[in-house]
Every structure is written in C-alpha cells, then in structure tokens.
Amino acid sequence: MKIVVDCMGGDNAPYSTVEGIVSAINEFNVEIIAIGDKNILEENFNKYTFDKSKLEIIHTSEIILNEDKPVKAIRSKKDSSMVVALNLVKEGKADAIVSAGNTGALLAGGLFILGRIKGVDRPALCTFLPNKKGMSVLLDAGANADCKPRNLLEFGVMGSIYANKILKINSPKVGIVNVGEEEGKGNELTKKSYELLKSNEDINFVGNVEARNIPYGYSDVIVCDGFTGNVILKLIEGVAMSIFSMLKEIFTNSIKTKIGATLLKGDLVDMKRKLDYTEYGGAPFLGVNGALIKAHGSSNAKAIKNAIKQSIKFVEGNVLNEIKLKIDKLGVDNIE
Amino acid sequence: MKIVVDCMGGDNAPYSTVEGIVSAINEFNVEIIAIGDKNILEENFNKYTFDKSKLEIIHTSEIILNEDKPVKAIRSKKDSSMVVALNLVKEGKADAIVSAGNTGALLAGGLFILGRIKGVDRPALCTFLPNKKGMSVLLDAGANADCKPRNLLEFGVMGSIYANKILKINSPKVGIVNVGEEEGKGNELTKKSYELLKSNEDINFVGNVEARNIPYGYSDVIVCDGFTGNVILKLIEGVAMSIFSMLKEIFTNSIKTKIGATLLKGDLVDMKRKLDYTEYGGAPFLGVNGALIKAHGSSNAKAIKNAIKQSIKFVEGNVLNEIKLKIDKLGVDNIE
Numbered sequence: 001m002k003i004v005v006d007c008m009g010g011d012n013a014p015y016s017t018v019e020g021i022v023s024a025i026n027e028f029n030v031e032i033i034a035i036g037d038k039n040i041l042e043e044n045f046n047k048y049t050f051d052k053s054k055l056e057i058i059h060t061s062e063i064i065l066n067e068d069k070p071v072k073a074i075r076s077k078k079d080s081s082m083v084v085a086l087n088l089v090k091e092g093k094a095d096a097i098v099s100a101g102n103t104g105a106l107l108a109g110g111l112f113i114l115g116r117i118k119g120v121d122r123p124a125l126c127t128f129l130p131n132k133k134g135m136s137v138l139l140d141a142g143a144n145a146d147c148k149p150r151n152l153l154e155f156g157v158m159g160s161i162y163a164n165k166i167l168k169i170n171s172p173k174v175g176i177v178n179v180g181e182e183e184g185k186g187n188e189l190t191k192k193s194y195e196l197l198k199s200n201e202d203i204n205f206v207g208n209v210e211a212r213n214i215p216y217g218y219s220d221v222i223v224c225d226g227f228t229g230n231v232i233l234k235l236i237e238g239v240a241m242s243i244f245s246m247l248k249e250i251f252t253n254s255i256k257t258k259i260g261a262t263l264l265k266g267d268l269v270d271m272k273r274k275l276d277y278t279e280y281g282g283a284p285f286l287g288v289n290g291a292l293i294k295a296h297g298s299s300n301a302k303a304i305k306n307a308i309k310q311s312i313k314f315v316e317g318n319v320l321n322e323i324k325l326k327i328d329k330l331g332v333d334n335i336e
Numbered sequence: 337m338k339i340v341v342d343c344m345g346g347d348n349a350p351y352s353t354v355e356g357i358v359s360a361i362n363e364f365n366v367e368i369i370a371i372g373d374k375n376i377l378e379e380n381f382n383k384y385t386f387d388k389s390k391l392e393i394i395h396t397s398e399i400i401l402n403e404d405k406p407v408k409a410i411r412s413k414k415d416s417s418m419v420v421a422l423n424l425v426k427e428g429k430a431d432a433i434v435s436a437g438n439t440g441a442l443l444a445g446g447l448f449i450l451g452r453i454k455g456v457d458r459p460a461l462c463t464f465l466p467n468k469k470g471m472s473v474l475l476d477a478g479a480n481a482d483c484k485p486r487n488l489l490e491f492g493v494m495g496s497i498y499a500n501k502i503l504k505i506n507s508p509k510v511g512i513v514n515v516g517e518e519e520g521k522g523n524e525l526t527k528k529s530y531e532l533l534k535s536n537e538d539i540n541f542v543g544n545v546e547a548r549n550i551p552y553g554y555s556d557v558i559v560c561d562g563f564t565g566n567v568i569l570k571l572i573e574g575v576a577m578s579i580f581s582m583l584k585e586i587f588t589n590s591i592k593t594k595i596g597a598t599l600l601k602g603d604l605v606d607m608k609r610k611l612d613y614t615e616y617g618g619a620p621f622l623g624v625n626g627a628l629i630k631a632h633g634s635s636n637a638k639a640i641k642n643a644i645k646q647s648i649k650f651v652e653g654n655v656l657n658e659i660k661l662k663i664d665k666l667g668v669d670n671i672e
Contacts, residue, residue: 132578142515145523179478179566187481187563211567212574227523230515231547231564232571238548239575242468243611250603257603263596267586275579 003311004094007036008063008081009101011298017100018044020304025054027305030312033094035060035081060084066297070104074112082106086113089290096291096311098282100299106292107143107285114290117320119327122151123287124226125294126162127233128280131217137163140226141233141283147225152176152193153200157326158286159221160203165317166310167220175209175219177228183207189225197223202326240275281306284314286323291315339647340430343372344399344417345437347634353436354380356640361390363641366648369430371396371417396420402633406440410448418442422449425626432627432647434618436635442628443479443621450626453656455663458487459623460562461630462498463569464616467553473499476562477569477619483561488512488529489536493662494622495557496539501653502646503556511545511555513564519543525561533559538662576611617642620650622659627651 003024007017014036021032022045031054034041038059045055062080064073077083082101086109088094099106107125116123124140139155140147156174163172176193178186183194185208197205209218214232224232247268251261281303282295291314295307314320339360343353350372357368358381367390370377374395381391398416400409413419418437422445424430435442443461452459460476475491476483492510499508512529514522519530521544533541545554550568560568583604587597617639618631627650631643650656 132582145515177567179481179563179570187561190481190563210574211569211571212577214571215574215578225523227515227526228564228567231513231567233547234515235547235550235568235571236575238546238551239572240579241548242551243576243579246468246607250600250607253603256599260596260599263592264586264600267589267593271582271586 001312001315002031002033002094003308004033004035004085004088004097005304005308006081006085006097006099006101007034007041008060009099009106010295011100012300013100014040014044016299016301017304019048019301020299020308021055022048022050023301023305024308025050028309028312030054030308032056032308033058033088035085037061058084064102064105066102068102068105070102070108073102073105074109082109083113086110086292089292090114095315096293098293098295098304098307098311100295100297100304100307103142103294103297106294110285110288110290110292114288114292117287117289117324117327119330120154120158120287120323122147122154123285124151124155124158125283126159126286127283129214129222129233129236130275130280131215133217135167135280136217136220136222137167138222138224138229138232139286140224140229142226142230143285144226146227147189149189149192149196152189152223152225153196153330154287154327155223156197156203156205156221157200157330158323159223161319161322161326162284162286163220165319165322166313169220171204172220173206173218174203174221174223175206177211177214177222177224177232178208179210181208181210193223200330202329244272281310284310284319289320291320337648337651338367338369338430339644340369340371340421340424340433341640341644342417342421342433342435342437343370343377344396345435345442346631347436348636349436350376350380352635352637353640355384355637356635356644357391358384358386359637359641360644361386364645364648366390366644368392368644369394369421369424371421373397394420400438400441402438404438404441406438406444409438409441410445418445419449422446422628425628426450431651432629434629434631434640434643434647436631436633436640436643439478439630439633442630446621446624446626446628450624450628453623453625453660453663455666456490456623456659458483458490459621460487460491460494461619462495462622463619465550465558465569465572466610466616467551469553471503471616472553472556472558473503474558474560474565474568475622476560476565478562478566479621480562482563483525485525485528485532488525488559488561489532489666490623490663491559492533492539492541492557493536493666494659495559497655497658497662498620498622499556501655501658502649505556507540508556509542509554510539510557510559511542513547513550513558513560513568514544515546517544517546529559536666538665580608617646620646620655625656627656
C-alpha cells in the first residue's frame with residue numbers, strides 16, 4: 001500500500017508532516033510518497049532513523065496557502081504539493097492522500113481531480129466526534145452549506161459504511177440532527193430527509209437526535225447539512241474551551257482551589273484530551289472517487305501519523321468500493 | 337401595571353407559579369392576574385403572606401397540556417388558562433403575559449390571538465445566553481425552523497431593541513451565526529442576510545460570528561434561523577452537562593480527587609449556575625403584538641419570579657412600541 005502525503009500543507013508543515021511520516025513508516029511499515037520542496041524535505045527526513053526504502057520524495061515548486069482562493073488555487077497551482085498528490089491518487093500511483101492544507105482547496109481538488117463517485121450528488125466531510133460512550137462520526141462537517149434531502153440520505157449511507165469499517169461498529173445507528181425527536185419535527189430539509197432515511201433498508205436509522213443528546217452518543221452516525229455540522233463542531237469546541245478556561249480561573253481563585261486543582265490535574269488533562277476531536281486523526285471526504293483524508297490544519301506529528309493510520313484503514317476496509325456498491329443500489333439519482 | 341400569569345402551564349404548575357407570583361408581588365409591588373383552577377389557586381395562595389389587593393384570580397376550566405397539538409389546542413380549548421390569559425392582553429386588560437406552558441401552543445396562541453406587529457413577517461423567540469463576558473440574546477431560538485433573509489434582518493432589529501432595553505447595552509453588537517467570519521461565507525440564507533443587515537443603519541452589525549466564539553460573547557445579539565438557534569441552545573446545554581458529568585466521575589475516581597473536589601465544590605456550583613440559561617427568566621416572543629414571555633417549562637418559583645420581572649422591564653422599556661417604530665421604518669415588506 002502506498003499513501004501520498006502533501007507535506008507542505010498545515011500550520012506546522014513540513015516539520016510535523018515529516019515527523020508524522022517517519023512515525024507511520026516505523027509503526028505501520030507503510031510506503032509513503034512525500035510531496036513538497038525536495039531540499040527541505042530531505043534535510044528534515046535526514047534527522048530521523050527509519051527504513052528509507054519505504055519513502056519516495058517527489059519535488060514540487062508551489063504551495064497552496066491557507067489564504068488562497070480554493071478553486072483558483074487548484075486550477076492555477078499545477079505544481080503544488082496538493083495538486084500533484086491528488087493526481088497521483090487519480091492515476092492509481094497512490095492508494096490514498098493525506099493533507100493538512102487549505103480545506104476548501106482540498107475539497108475543490110477532490111471534486112475536480114478525483115471526481116465524484118457515480119450516483120453521489122455531494123461528497124461530505126466526515127469527522128469523528130468523541131462522546132461519553134466512545135466515538136461517533138458526523139457528516140457533513142462543512143463541505144456543503146446548503147443540502148437537499150437526497151444528500152442527507154447519501155451521508156447516512158456513506159457514514160454507516162465508514163463507522164462500520166473504521167470504528168468497527170456493527171449496524172451503526174444513524175440519526176438526523178433535529179430540534180425534536182418526534183417524526184415530523186424540524187425544517188423542510190430534515191422532515192423530507194427523515195422520510196428518505198426511514199425507508200432505506202441498508203441503514204439502521206434511529207430517527208431524530210436532539211443536539212443536547214449528541215455528546216451522549218445517542219447515534220453512531222450523525223447526519224446533517226454542512227452548515228449545521230460546522231456549527232456543531234465549532235460550538236462543541238467553543239463551549240468546552242470556555243468551560244475549561246472558567247475552570248482555570250477557579251483554580252487560581254484561592255489557595256484552597258489551587259490545592260484542589262493540583263489534586264485533579266492529571267485527570268482533567270486526560271478528560272480534555274478525550275474531548276478534543278483534533279486528536280483523532282483526519283476527516284475523509286466521503287463520496288469522491290478516491291481515499292482523501294483531511295488532517296486538521298494545526299496537526300502535530302501525532303495527528304499526521306493518526307491520519308495516515310486512518311487512510312490505511314480506509315484502504316484496507318475497502319471503504320471506497322463499499323460506498324460505490326451501496327450508492328449504486330440506492331439509485332437516488334432521480335430523487336430531488 | 338398588570339401582568340397576567342398562566343398558572344396551569346409548566347412542569348411544576350401551579351405550585352411554582354403561585355410561589356413565583358407571591359415573590360413578585362412582594363418584591364416588585366406589581367399587580368398580577370392569576371389564571372387557572374380557582375379552588376386550587378386560592379388554596380395555594382392562602383399559604384403565603386402578601387398584599388392580596390394586588391392579586392386577582394380568574395377561573396378557567398381547561399388546561400393545555402404539553403402533549404397537546406399546539407394549533408388544535410389553542411383553537412379548541414377556549415377556556416384554558418393560556419387562551420384566556422392571551423385574550424386579556426389582546427383586550428388591553430393586562431400589559432403582559434407570562435406562561436411556562438406548552439411552547440408550541442403559546443407561540444401559536446401569540447400569532448392567532450395577539451397577531452403580528454405590522455411589517456413583521458415572523459416573530460421570534462428570544463433567549464438570554466450567558467457568556468464569559470456577561471449576557472447576550474439569541475434569536476430565533478426555535479419558533480421558525482425555516483427562515484428567509486428578511487426574517488434575520490427583523491430578528492436583528494428586534495433583538496437590538498431588546499438587548500438595549502432589558503440588558504441596558506448601548507448600541508448592541510449584532511452578529512449572524514455562520515461557518516466563517518469573512519463576508520461571503522455560509523449558506524444561501526446567511527449570505528443574503530448578511531447583505532440586508534450590513535446595509536441597515538439602525539443596528540450595529542458586526543458581521544458573522546463563528547459558533548466557537550458564541551460562548552465568549554463576541555456579539556450581544558446573535559441572529560440565526562430557528563433550527564440553528566435551537567441546535568445551539570440544546571448543544572450548549574448538552575456539552576455543558578456532559579462535561580459536568582465527566583467532572584463528577586473524576587471527582588469520585590480516588591481519594592485524591594475526592595479531596596480536590598471538596599475544595600472546589602462551591603466555586604464549581606457557582607460556575608454551573610452561571611452557565612444555566614434557564615436561570616435567567618423567560619424568553620419573549622418578539623414580533624407579536626403584545627408582551628409575551630415564555631418561561632422555561634421546568635421553571636421553579638424563582639424562574640417564574642424572574643420571568644415576571646422581565647415582563648415588567650419589557651413593559652417599562654416600551655419594547656413593543658420601539659419595535660413597531662423600527663420595523664415600520666424598515667419597510668421590508670417588499671423584500672423576499
């Protein structure tokens with residue numbers, strides 16, 4: 001198996017990408033194609049000990065920056081690490097791509113270069129979401145701000161396959177984010193999507209999930225439009241961070257609370273880490289015709305390694321073909 | 337000033353409504369019309385000491401239950417405490433109504449009985465949202481699952497007046513919930529709403545607010561469609577509650593953490609209360625032609641008292657007339 005890594009994308013590139021690749025080669029014995037400025041990459045890889053036969057470096061002269069306009073960047077920066085990496089997957093020279101670069105550009109690149117799986121109207125970004133019981137997946141996390149009911153059905157089908165293959169959940173429970181649990185609640189989108197998901201036999205649809213129950217893991221696959229999904233992810237982050245910063249203030253209130261905080265510190269750090277969804281590798285762009293894993297922009301070496309691990313599972317689990325089979329069976333191309 | 341209270345609505349009715357009314361009369365010297373089963377109400381009011389000349393009880397024979405279908409309940413239960421209370425406001429016999437009853441029925445009753453303010457397309461439920469700096473208001477909190485851009489403009493105008501009059505914020509900052517801060521981000525609704533809010537001179541529009549910044553108080557008035565607003569409120573509740581339950585587990589992990597927890601307990605209880613939006617009285621239904629305050633279904637006596645206090649401020653602040661003036665000036669009736 002060969003994984004191509006866009007080494008120039010992300011806030012800590014290429015240092016964290018290089019270190020993450022080295023860890024991945026050492027731990028998973030995987031072959032990696034590293035794309036980026038050859039001089040810089042070689043200099044950084046030379047700092048580490050690993051089986052160099054597992055690594056190939058391809059030189060590129062351009063970088064897609066975070067501030068670049070996505071579509072324009074993909075079209076004009078032909079020799080960027082991201083575009084060259086995507087082309088390798090398209091040409092079958094790599095089995096999957098991992099990138100921590102500009103999200104919009106990566107999604108646009110996925111659509112333009114890899115293309116959509118036949119029958120998929122809108123590919124979706126699918127992220128892990130830690131909950132009290134364990135882990136669920138949420139899609140769409142932000143690729144499609146406006147969605148149609150058929151999109152949510154496709155998200156449910158693709159998310160089920162992903163949760164099954166990657167999280168090893170049998171018959172994952174699929175729920176729609178909604179303002180009430182009863183059928184008939186919600187906006188036009190969720191009402192119509194409910195009907196579509198309910199009548200599909202391939203997924204284990206459990207109905208609506210109220211936002212207050214998301215942190216408790218009421219469903220394994222959480223389906224929503226990309227606007228709502230993005231609001232959910234960022235709000236969880238914001239609420240958790242603001243509570244932790246309030247806790248921090250309490251901890252320095254008095255000598256009493258300072259002592260209390262010292263006694264709790266280790267457990268609190270563990271809890272904070274458990275809640276941080278960026279710790280759990282990357283988010284696949286499900287529905288494009290290739291294994292595309294978006295790593296968080298602020299990924300450190302460990303996150304890059306985890307994203308590579310995830311791409312390996314994606315390929316080994318044959319997720320792409322499973323999606324093709326199930327979407328073909330759906331035959332929703334004539335549903336609005 | 338006369339406030340009418342639907343005494344039969346809410347999980348703890350009529351005990352908490354009666355106790356809340358007594359506190360309000362004692363603290364604010366306000367006149368109250370209490371609506372409900374006269375025997376039960378008299379029996380409960382007789383337990384308390386207060387100026388009885390400030391209280392009038394009106395008997396009703398029906399109750400709108402939480403499981404009742406909203407529109408049907410309002411139309412068929414003519415002698416329910418909620419419908420009779422709404423009619424008193426419509427007829428000018430009371431200045432405001434407070435109810436902890438069935439939310440859907442109260443909103444439907446507000447629309448059918450009080451009617452909309454001329455020029456308001458969709459009235460919105462407006463809740464307080466505690467943040468790190470203090471307090472903001474969020475609307476729509478769930479009255480309208482699907483919204484048009486003109487609705488969000490109206491929410492911005494009405495929310496500004498409310499934040500100014502009730503929270504005493506000068507020139508409140510108004511922001512749209514969105515997936516990115518830059519202009520041009522978002523779904524069709526937020527993109528078009530941005531244009532409308534930006535070009536309005538009566539409000540202090542500060543642009544888009546990402547969900548992760550909501551808990552930090554980046555804007556005083558948070559504007560969104562009712563689906564998103566409801567998801568936000570419930571998710572904040574769910575994330576906060578799940579973090580507190582995780583903390584609770586940590587606190588009993590070991591003798592060390594038990595001692596730590598004991599030292600922090602008082603401060604943690606304060607913090608939890610500060611985050612609980614149900615503590616801050618009720619939510620007005622802005623845009624209907626009357627002062628209508630929805631108290632939380634699980635309101636205790638203190639919450640009912642706070643909702644009455646809020647209705648007094650609403651009337652004293654002349655919120656209704658301010659909204660009428662500003663909406664008239666808007667002239668958005670010809671905007672789609």
